Amino acid sequence: MHNANLVIFDCDGVLVDTEPLTNRVLAQTVSEAGWEIDTQYSVTHFKGRNLKDIHQDVEDKLGFKVPDLLDTYRTRMYEALQSDPVPAIEGIHELLDLLDDHHSAPQHRCVATNAPIKKATITLTGSKLINRFPHPQDPTQFAMFSAYQINKWKPDPALFLHAASVMGHDPEDTIVVEDSVSGVEAARNASMRVIGLATLTPADTLREAGATQIVESHQELIDQLSAAL
Numbered sequence: 001m002h003n004a005n006l007v008i009f010d011c012d013g014v015l016v017d018t019e020p021l022t023n024r025v026l027a028q029t030v031s032e033a034g035w036e037i038d039t040q041y042s043v044t045h046f047k048g049r050n051l052k053d054i055h056q057d058v059e060d061k062l063g064f065k066v067p068d069l070l071d072t073y074r075t076r077m078y079e080a081l082q083s084d085p086v087p088a089i090e091g092i093h094e095l096l097d098l099l100d101d102h103h104s105a106p107q108h109r110c111v112a113t114n115a116p117i118k119k120a121t122i123t124l125t126g127s128k129l130i131n132r133f134p135h136p137q138d139p140t141q142f143a144m145f146s147a148y149q150i151n152k153w154k155p156d157p158a159l160f161l162h163a164a165s166v167m168g169h170d171p172e173d174t175i176v177v178e179d180s181v182s183g184v185e186a187a188r189n190a191s192m193r194v195i196g197l198a199t200l201t202p203a204d205t206l207r208e209a210g211a212t213q214i215v216e217s218h219q220e221l222i223d224q225l226s227a228a229l
C-alpha cells in the first residue's frame with residue numbers, strides 16, 4: 001500500500017466534541033414532536049447522517065408531518081454551540097502538530113462534513129482548530145468542504161471526491177478519518193482508505209461499514225496516520 005498524500009478529516013466527533021451536545025438537542029426536539037428518544041438513541045441512529053433523512057425517519061415513525069422540526073433543532077443547536085463552545089477532541093491538536101512536523105504539508109489536509117459550513121466554522125473557531133486548515137489556493141478561505149455546497153451527503157462519495165479534487169489529489173492517495181457509518185461508507189464509495197475512529201460508534205459497526213482500519217483513541221490514530229503518510 002503506497003503512502004497517502006491527503007488526509008480528509010470528518011468534523012463532528014473527529015475534530016470537535018460536538019456530538020454529545022447536538023444529539024442531546026436533537027433527541028429533545030424529536031421527543032417533543034412525539035417520538036420519545038434519548039441521546040444514546042440519537043447517537044446510534046442519527047449521528048453523521050443527513051438531517052433531511054433524519055426528518056423523514058421521524059415523520060415516518062410518527063405518521064404525520066412535523067414541518068418545523070429542523071428549524072427548531074437548528075435554532076436550538078446554534079444557540080447551544082454559541083453559549084457553550086465545544087472543545088477540540090482530546091489529542092487532536094497533538095495529532096495536527098505531528099502532521100505539521102512530519103510528512104504532511106498543511107495543504108495536504110482538509111475537513112469534509114455533512115453539516116453546513118456555518119456550523120463547522122463556529123465549532124472549529126471555538127476549538128481553535130480552524131487556522132490549522134489553510135486553503136491551498138485561497139488564503140482568505142479555509143480547507144473546509146460541506147455537503148450543502150454540492151447537495152450530496154455522505155454516504156454518497158461526492159463530497160470526498162470533490163474535496164480531494166479541489167485539494168489536488170487522487171482518491172487512492174487520500175486517507176479519510178471518520179467516526180460514523182455514513183462517513184465510512186462514503187469513503188469506501190469513493191475508493192478511499194478510511195480509518196474508523198470508534199469512540200461513540202462501536203468498532204464492529206465501523207468495521208462492518210468498511211473501515212480499512214479501526215482506532216479507539218487519538219493516540220492510536222496518531223500511530224496509524226504516521227504509518228500511512
Ligand SMILES: [Mg+2]
Pocket residue numbers: 010011012013014048178179180183
Ligand atoms: Mg462525525
